[in-house]
Amino acid sequence: MENIQTKDHIKPRKGRGRLIWRFLKGSKALFILCMTCSALVSLGEMIVPQIIRITIDNIIGGASTENLAPVVQNMITSLGGAEALRGRMWIMALAVLVVAGICAVARYLFRVSDVKASERLVKNMRDTLFGHIERLPFQWHMSNHTGDIIQRCTSDIETTRNFISEQMTNLIRIGILLVMSMSFMFSMNSSLTLIAMAPLPVIIWYSLFFHRKFRKGFEECDENEGKLSAMAQENLTGVRVVRAFGRERYERDRFEKHNEYYTSLWVKLGRLMSFFWSSSDILSGIQIMLVVIFGVLFCLRGSMTSGEYIAFISYNGMLVWPVRQLGRMLSEMSKAGVGIDRIGYIMDAEEEKDPEGALTPPMDGDICFDHVTFAYEGSKEMLHDVNFTIPAGTTLGILGGTGSGKSTLMYLLDRLYPLPADCGKITIGGTDISKIALEHLRGNIGIVLQEPYLFSRTLRDNLGIAVRDLGDKELEAAVQAACLDETIQSFTKGYDTFVGERGVTLSGGQKQRAAIARMLTRPTPIMIFDDSLSAVDTETDAKIRTALEKRFGSATIILISHRITTLSKADQVLVLDHGKVSQLGTPEELSGQDGLYRRIMEIQGYSAEPETKEKESAADLKEVTAE
Structure with missing residues (x-):
């Protein structure tokens, strides 16, 4: 640093x-x-x-x-x-x-x-x-x-x-x-x-x-x-x-x-x-x-x-x-x-500025990473010639080892880091994101970061931070989709519960679900979940994915995860290996190929009936807890 x-x-x-x-x-x-x-x-x-x-x-x-x-x-x-x-x-x-x-x-x-x-x-x-x-x-x-x-x-x-x-x-x-x-x-x-x-x-x-x-x-x-x-x-x-x-x-x-x-x-x-x-x-x-x-x-x-x-x-x-x-x-x-x-x-220090004549195009088109190469300042190359397309309204899963560049892809898509002019380009609906107004771009991309951050305020304040004058119905719908409703009901003060600095009073899974609910209060055509389900159990993971499919079926969803069950329902899965695309295909196609996806699937004991296995795991967990 x-x-x-x-x-x-x-x-x-x-x-x-x-x-x-x-x-x-x-x-x-x-x-x-x-x-x-x-x-x-x-x-x-x-x-x-x-x-x-x-x-x-x-x-x-x-x-x-x-x-x-x-x-x-x-x-x-x-x-x-x-x-x-x-x-x-x-x-x-x-x-x-x-x-x-x-x-x-x-x-x-x-x-x-x-x-x-x-x-x-x-x-x-x-x-x-x-x-x-x-x-x-x-x-x-x-x-x-x-x-x-x-x-x-x-x-x-x-x-x-x-x-x-x-x-x-x-x-x-x-x-x-x-x-x-x-x-x-x-x-x-x-x-x-x-x-x-x-x-x-x-x-x-x-x-x-x-x-x-x-x-x-x-x-x-x-x-x-x-x-x-x-x-x-x-x-x-x-x-x-x-x-x-x-x-x-x-x-x-x-x-x-x-x-x-x-x-x-x-x-x-x-x-x-x-x-x-x-x-x-x-x-x-x-x-x-x-x-x-x-x-x-x-x-x-x-x-x-x-x-x-x-x-x-x-x-x-x-x-x-x-x-x-x-x-x-x-x-x-x-x-x-x-x-x-x-x-x-x-x-x-130079402020973030929109390019001259910044555009505000529709954001529900295909997302294309066109030969993207990127390195952080003073560091070795993180991404090398990454080339893939996410069709509009589909779900893309991203899998890769630590430091393979998964989160970097999302930072570049949201322009948290600017992509140099000679390092490829990223387009949404055919429009280069470098020409899109920042407020418009980020206003149409919902992102849950790898490390969820909650402010030292009440749950209501944290969940409604993305939308002014958020209604109770919209808030409750987002909370239910994130499977956070039962947790909030268990709190004495409900939505007025003070979560403490960085959400210190909540567990890791509760913080992740709160961050997901916060993002869902503002439905966007593009949604990114950067390993944001890692701290929740597999049953809750499945419930959240099902809720997302029902409420936001038309949105383009990007799921970054190390858990095969999370990626199993994706339309296609991108596998990164040291900053390069090593595999790209449907979960079924990748499961039949030799590669990182299949090795992780075997390590995690994933079967063709993941939902049944999840239910059995959840039942076993309840029995152990009861004992």
């Missing part, structure tokens, strides 16, 4: 930006509002230190207002001038409160819009991913671990959401803080500003250096989280097998070993991040210390006023925060980049 983790390093073909932009559908306006509110908060934070500086230098200190911006001078004049404001200091305090109030409202709107936008983003991502995965080819699903796909659709989505809602929305705020704080600082004292900026290139280089290390660490952690999820999913799904073979300790040790390795990766990454943040704190502390020391010296020399010094310290704090936030953004970007790439791998 191809491992999904091998493609983690591949960037999405559509690009991360375009992928995120697609997921932002329906939440863009909210994110814009979020960024606008963030910008208002930044502007308010810029204004408060200036109000404090003017209050200390111009109102209390009596310094001239000529060095202030014209807009500020006009505001002071309209309020009666600096002398009048000195006696009414409450006005300056009120100005600070008004700005703080605006910032508080902006912060509230920022949080509300951020939460709404991020939740809509997550919903859109989940809906888009789930819808896309549902339309991916069966071959893709068989090549990728279910647990890892789930991890990508949960953990990686959450990582992407956190980055966009917590980091991306602060971009404008960080930009405003950087530009405005540096411009205000330069306007107050250019020398001290240069001193304040000296450590910044080192901090930025330091952050970029660790960005690459973080990405590698997050990628490794995500890969192993996917493996751990896949391991847990497989064990939970196969819990009966694990317990039946007494493998609990082995599986637990195996899980704990990988979990310990996964934990060690996060501990290692945590140490790296701790070193990065502590080093960043030291560099930031040195920068603040330099500003405080040199700022005091400039004040003592008279090249800075007290108000300018206080404002400068405030702006320096604002300058340090976005620089440090930039480092956090880079580390989070590393993590989000890995998550987006992993999601992009799923989104880049």
Whole structure:
């Protein structure tokens, strides 16, 4: 099986930006509002230190207002001038409160819009991913671990959401803080500003250096989280097998070993991040210390006023925060980049598509396999030059050893696997199935797979999954045809019996009959039973075949089985041997020929009176049970 983790390093073909932009559908306006509110908060934070500086230098200190911006001078004049404001200091305090109030409202709107936008983003991502995965080819699903796909659709989505809602929305705020704080600082004292900026290139280089290390660490952690999820999913799904073979300790040790390795990766990454943040704190502390020391010296020399010094310290704090936030953004970007790439791998997978001008022809014609050759990706040839025709309305039995290609024939007929153009063709009523619309093709082919799958729902929900608004009469008729009616009547809750995950509460035979009943709720012109009677007794097998003959005599039926009694009433039987047609004929003809059919017939002790033998076997079984 191809491992999904091998493609983690591949960037999405559509690009991360375009992928995120697609997921932002329906939440863009909210994110814009979020960024606008963030910008208002930044502007308010810029204004408060200036109000404090003017209050200390111009109102209390009596310094001239000529060095202030014209807009500020006009505001002071309209309020009666600096002398009048000195006696009414409450006005300056009120100005600070008004700005703080605006910032508080902006912060509230920022949080509300951020939460709404991020939740809509997550919903859109989940809906888009789930819808896309549902339309991916069966071959893709068989090549990728279910647990890892789930991890990508949960953990990686959450990582992407956190980055966009917590980091991306602060971009404008960080930009405003950087530009405005540096411009205000330069306007107050250019020398001290240069001193304040000296450590910044080192901090930025330091952050970029660790960005690459973080990405590698997050990628490794995500890969192993996917493996751990896949391991847990497989064990939970196969819990009966694990317990039946007494493998609990082995599986637990195996899980704990990988979990310990996964934990060690996060501990290692945590140490790296701790070193990065502590080093960043030291560099930031040195920068603040330099500003405080040199700022005091400039004040003592008279090249800075007290108000300018206080404002400068405030702006320096604002300058340090976005620089440090930039480092956090880079580390989070590393993590989000890995998550987006992993999601992009799923989104880049090609969906099943109908050919241009897809046809919807009648599906009750002859089925023809015309020189079909097929091999699974990375495997040896499974079918070789298979050539046969199933006349409409007849029953074909297929017999063959394990791995002979019986199920593969049906997968190709239902286009669960596409048949390459140069490997023959399959036609229904003379129409190549590659030209038929998928929904039409699969809507007219009923198939019961070799391993019946029941959902964790009630029996009614499972049986009616193929038909919307299924009536009680249609449901009961399908259940009777599948010989499941007595089983359902024995359940206390009848059709409302909860079957558990994968139908765990039912026996193998009950699950097979439930799967058959589910398929029969939607009568189709083509019906496939892929070894779906193997878990039922021979008497029930005969009853189901008789019911099928009565109700669906005009349908084309394909029976795959290892049981000769199941194939005995078929119009013709196809025998496969290592992917090739070794025999084809009626059961009577094959029983008189040397070959696999006759050998299996002799091994199973099949006689010319199979129905009598089945009844005798059933009677013997009852006697043994009674004893």
